Amino acid sequence: MKNAFLNSALTALGTVAVLTEWPATLSAAPATPAQVNYARPFEPPTRPAFLPLPPGVVEPTGWLRDWCLAARDGFTGHMDDYDAEFKRAWAADHKMTGERLDWPKGGWPYEGGGYWFDGLVRLGYVLHDEALIQQAKRRLDVVVTNMSPNAILFLWWLNRNKPEDRQGSLVSEAWPIWANGLLGRALAGYYAASGDPRVLRTLEAGYSGDRDWLRLGWAMSNPWPAFDAHTWTGNPEIAAALTRLFSKDGGGLIGGFASWNRYRRMPDPKPGAEKNDHVVHFLESTTPWTLGYLWTGNREFLDATLAWHDLLERESMQPSGVPVADEYYGPTGAFRGTETCDVAAYLWSQIALLTVSGQGRMADRAERAFFNASPATVARDFKTHVYFQCPNRVVDKSPPHPHGPQAEGNSYKSKHYPLCCTAALNRIVPWYVTHMWMATYDNGLAATHYGPCKVSAWVADRVPVEIMCRTDYPFDDVIAMSVKPARAATFALAFRIPGWCKNPALSVNGTALEAVPDAKGFVRVERLWKPGDAIRLRLPMSASVATGRDRNAQGAPYASVSYGPLLFALPIPESPDANTPDPTAKWNYALDVKEPGLTLERGPMPARWDWPLAAPLKLRANVIEVVWNPDPKAPRLPTQPTAGSKPTQPLTLVPYGCTKFRISMFPVAAGP
Numbered sequence: 001m002k003n004a005f006l007n008s009a010l011t012a013l014g015t016v017a018v019l020t021e022w023p024a025t026l027s028a029a030p031a032t033p034a035q036v037n038y039a040r041p042f043e044p045p046t047r048p049a050f051l052p053l054p055p056g057v058v059e060p061t062g063w064l065r066d067w068c069l070a071a072r073d074g075f076t077g078h079m080d081d082y083d084a085e086f087k088r089a090w091a092a093d094h095k096m097t098g099e100r101l102d103w104p105k106g107g108w109p110y111e112g113g114g115y116w117f118d119g120l121v122r123l124g125y126v127l128h129d130e131a132l133i134q135q136a137k138r139r140l141d142v143v144v145t146n147m148s149p150n151a152i153l154f155l156w157w158l159n160r161n162k163p164e165d166r167q168g169s170l171v172s173e174a175w176p177i178w179a180n181g182l183l184g185r186a187l188a189g190y191y192a193a194s195g196d197p198r199v200l201r202t203l204e205a206g207y208s209g210d211r212d213w214l215r216l217g218w219a220m221s222n223p224w225p226a227f228d229a230h231t232w233t234g235n236p237e238i239a240a241a242l243t244r245l246f247s248k249d250g251g252g253l254i255g256g257f258a259s260w261n262r263y264r265r266m267p268d269p270k271p272g273a274e275k276n277d278h279v280v281h282f283l284e285s286t287t288p289w290t291l292g293y294l295w296t297g298n299r300e301f302l303d304a305t306l307a308w309h310d311l312l313e314r315e316s317m318q319p320s321g322v323p324v325a326d327e328y329y330g331p332t333g334a335f336r337g338t339e340t341c342d343v344a345a346y347l348w349s350q351i352a353l354l355t356v357s358g359q360g361r362m363a364d365r366a367e368r369a370f371f372n373a374s375p376a377t378v379a380r381d382f383k384t385h386v387y388f389q390c391p392n393r394v395v396d397k398s399p400p401h402p403h404g405p406q407a408e409g410n411s412y413k414s415k416h417y418p419l420c421c422t423a424a425l426n427r428i429v430p431w432y433v434t435h436m437w438m439a440t441y442d443n444g445l446a447a448t449h450y451g452p453c454k455v456s457a458w459v460a461d462r463v464p465v466e467i468m469c470r471t472d473y474p475f476d477d478v479i480a481m482s483v484k485p486a487r488a489a490t491f492a493l494a495f496r497i498p499g500w501c502k503n504p505a506l507s508v509n510g511t512a513l514e515a516v517p518d519a520k521g522f523v524r525v526e527r528l529w530k531p532g533d534a535i536r537l538r539l540p541m542s543a544s545v546a547t548g549r550d551r552n553a554q555g556a557p558y559a560s561v562s563y564g565p566l567l568f569a570l571p572i573p574e575s576p577d578a579n580t581p582d583p584t585a586k587w588n589y590a591l592d593v594k595e596p597g598l599t600l601e602r603g604p605m606p607a608r609w610d611w612p613l614a615a616p617l618k619l620r621a622n623v624i625e626v627v628w629n630p631d632p633k634a635p636r637l638p639t640q641p642t643a644g645s646k647p648t649q650p651l652t653l654v655p656y657g658c659t660k661f662r663i664s665m666f667p668v669a670a671g672p
Helices: 002-013 062-076 108-127 130-146 163-168 171-194 197-206 223-233 236-245 279-296 299-316 340-357 360-376 406-410 420-434
Strands: 058-060 437-439 445-447 453-459 463-470 478-485 489-496 505-508 511-513 522-529 533-538 543-550 556-563 566-572 589-591 599-602 617-625 649-655 661-663 669-671
Touching: 058 062, 058 108, 058 420, 062 108, 062 420, 108 130, 108 171, 108 420, 130 171, 130 197, 171 197, 171 223, 197 223, 223 236, 223 279, 236 279, 279 299, 279 340, 299 340, 340 360, 340 420, 360 420, 360 566, 437 453, 445 453, 445 463, 463 489, 505 522, 556 617, 566 617, 589 669
Parallel strands: 445 489
Antiparallel strands: 058 453, 437 445, 453 463, 463 478, 478 533, 489 522, 505 511, 505 533, 543 556, 556 566, 566 649, 566 661, 589 617, 599 617, 617 649
16 A cells, blocks of 8 residues: 555656756746835735734733743753754754654654744744744754755755655655655744845755655645745746646645645535544645635635635634644534644644735634633643643543543643644744734735734835834733834834724824724724824723533533633632642532623733733633532533522633633533
């Protein structure tokens, strides 16, 4: 079976041209006018809605900077201390060949390094932390300095013209090709931030030479960095590969589990009609088809991708803002898990869809995932993490998930085998920060995601501007911005209005402006901006109860509580560590959905943010104590609305991300 696959893949690759020198940057003429800030010289005629800013243009402040510093001082800055595999990641002396390129046999550090380096280099630049930047440079420069024009993607010690090397790169359904795409993203981020021409030459060499390399692998991790490389260089060989990929008979060369061709078409909208998928594979295999829209102008590519993501939201979305992914998607459930790899991948996918489509609802999804599921992946000091998180966690090692480390995956540990989640979690925080603001083709800026930050960018005719966002969002609903262009200039600022916000308020220098969002969820303000201009954006939040049915528990009713983009949970204190719940804590409560009595309690933000259990924002909700003793080996919600013998009582809830043990999908009370 495997030999047949290898032979067919090698035949498809055909004869590879021999390259003896670095590929030239070739194109008839740049396709993008030079006066568009942040546009790349060889963009296709179909433009994305937004232009991503280089890492470092947006810098975190306030509570968000505290969290970035925790990442720096925890996993991201010290991965070599957690497992020897990270020391081998793309190291000069770790050159696997043949079957050793398979992930269990020596190839895994290529995947792990791609994940880690993508987060490391971006975090270094967003923090302007020279030590992190130099650490990323040392690791990535191994590939950059050793890169050969005849390499197989970034496996620089392999020769694409040697059949034995090409055959080795195709082991395990071309798994090494998938791992290379992750490194390609890290290199793209590195070049965008540094402008180092050596890095761009490496990207260009990796994706030049044969148009079918992009079509191999069990997920589409390579088209995006290849597309980036083309927009910077105009390389005709990369252009040919992208044209082949998005042609009518293009797509993946591998069938079976590794196939991603199904995602170029619209899904069947009938519930359950589409077979589920490993969620990393789903996200990596759907999202890059949007590049087909940019490359060809065919709107069907974008529409299909959006439809697949809408299907995932309908069938599998957890209240925390990420889909069930343990490791395949399935029905929303109180004790269904989400792999940490998928928290990172889901955030990346929604940012990518926002960039191309301009639809603010993608940013709504990204924010909900970032403010809820993201902090639930790691401990407060960013030094231990879970492989799976569940909406409800009442005891350690429950439930026993069917994949990965299974029951052990619920525990906070310094690492989990396989190590993919330990590596991927490093992407989460810097990807969000980098994309809080984006550029627009009219030389303005768009506030796409919110939080405390500073953006230093070009506007108008390359006029430098600094915009400081002072806010505790999402723990407060007011965002105060000061605008400081180097000189007075006319340009547009666009502000996303979240879909959950019904009565936004916007003012400039104290004068109220109409804050009605357009069809994509943005309010655009174009004016002559002067140093000292002040913007006040208020996004009023309200507490709400959502109800649904847990199809994993015979349709058991559940209820969840939100405030703006934040999910709230009943906290179960951990004592003495994140894997030991307080034995005296009570959590057997059902939510009174008829009279929830939701009231807000607001306190001061802590001097240093670490997702405290004593949260600065709390909700009081009416609950009823009930008899409910789920089996740790197969925990479930009660299958019917639950009655209690005691009267309704108010209970304090805190943001989901502040908890380690919790109830966030409550049984529904039938009455006292």
